[in-house]
Amino acid sequence: MALMITDECINCDVCEPECPNGAIYQGEEIYEIDPNKCTECVGHFDEPQCQQVCPVDCIPLDPKREETKDQLMAKFLKLTGKA
Template sequence: MALLITKRCINCDMCEPECPNQAIAMGAEIYEINPDLCTECVGHYDEPTCMKVCPIDNTIIHDPAHKESNEQLWDKFVLLHHSDKL
């Protein structure tokens, strides 16, 4: 499933540059994650880097509105990064 940045976000700018999929951008008030680009770092890292670098606990959570299996996240990773080779 994609990740979600909650209203606990303090706009510290730590997560956005860490995202390998460029899924994080500043929204109207806080950073937001584009669920179409978020693979939870599958294909890049063992765990989501945004969650790892966020200084506030439970600010970045699994988005219940965008549930995806590990296989679906891998498929998304391949489409995002290797579609020119398919």
């Protein structure tokens, strides 16, 4: 699954630079995650880095974007040009 940022986000800006895929960006009110770029850090790290640094724990899995680890790895390979 891709991750999402909930409206509990406090715009602290610690998650954006941690995303190796550049999936996190400043939205109109809070940070948002582009689900087409989010691999949950599969291919880069063992755990999603944004979740690790978020001080308010507002980055859950997006239930509307179910993806297997294989699908996330395929997305990683496509995004990095390693496919």
